[in-house]
Amino acid sequence: MNTHDGLERGYRRLLAVYPWQHRRSYEEEMVGVLLSEAEPGQRRPRPAEVADLLAAATAARFRGAAGGLRDEAWRQAASVVVYFGAILMLGVSLRPLLNEAAARISFDARGLDSTTVYASGFVLDVESLLRPALWALVVAALVLHRRRFAAGAAAVLAVLAATAEITRVAGWYAESPSRVLQSFWLVTGATLIAVAAVWLIGGVPGSQTRGALPRGTALVVVAVVLILAGGVADIAQRWWFSDWSFVMTTDGGFMVRIAALLFLAAAVLLMIAGALQGAPVRRRLVVFGLPVAVVALMVPYGFAGFMFSSQQFATPIPVNPLQWTLLIGGPAVTFVVAALALQRRERHLRWIALGQAADGSVKAP
């Protein structure tokens, strides 16, 4: 072995940090250039070369990952997330209005003064109207979405709607940090929809981002109606049978069972709507859903102690910086890791398919 061989091996070790596509295209060329640039008698890569190659390799890896996120399946998945997400958020934001309406009807039916509804915390204010109005406008912009301008309008509206959700939840922090945690999945979901909507502005609109509603939209709309109906059943149960036992005429559990059935039917419809997408889009939808799932699981399990302690004191315990980092960084890291893992998995599947195709062509007579 001479010094040249050792130096070349050193360069190749550094080049191994690059993504395989880059190595396949440029490794031999780069080794030639690096060896041409080497000083006589140089035995190993110089620190400046090491730094340059590592920085360039890291940048290439990031570019590769970002490039992968630009493929059509990701765009379609983002489009489905914005469509379905906005419809679901419209349903979620309509629930307080339905809650109040159910309470008023309940009071009126019993000849009670419905103004006492306000004492129970149901207040029809600007915020409770603004949220569904914004999500409804997002859905409208998406349905009319045929040009880049409409994509921009949908994105701006989605950002405003997400901001309204964040502002609403943040408003509870001073009095009840645990309530903020309980609703953090909603904030995460709204943020995800806004990010996906902004992402869709760039690039060439795909087939599903140019006006056509994604497959399964009707099922999602029905699911939202069922969620709202379940909410009404839930509210009716609470107002008619629990809080006002003197008017209880039937088994209170009946309405609970109705609500549970409606929620279950909605969940099944949402799953069918997701399954109607192609396999690559479906896999990406799972990646999009993971950050919300992580928050939904992290709060009751990871923050159980905090939630319990926070409610035991007159002055609520604030969320500390580490907990904020977990709440905000956890979903973001989950998305990035899941997206990279999916790209890696699909690349391996492509290799296997190519190998099988090549194998088949060799064996074929």
Added chain:
Amino acid sequence: MSDGSMREPTFLVLTALASEPQHGYAVIEDIARITDGRVRMRAGTLYAALDRLRTDGLIEVDREEVVQSRLRRYYRLTGVGERRLATETHRLRQQAGVAERRLQGRGIAYGGGPA
């Protein structure tokens, strides 16, 4: 690639390839000559620029050769690359012109010391 201003390594690589198709090491040498030795581009930076420029369609592979068992790939400017380089050159010349006039207005001779 956006139509915004170009980064210096990109501009230098396009300038190096504007005269004739060149391989990677020749581009490094040419850039050092163009900049009077001020810029000695390293391999990682060079190939990051070449990869980006190929992806954006500003350069393409001209030919490949094997010299002393090593692959040499020659790159050349595309029509899009020529137009981008021309646009950037015009932009830089305009800005340099403004700077020159203002320096002259302050009584400073173009190229350094006082007029």
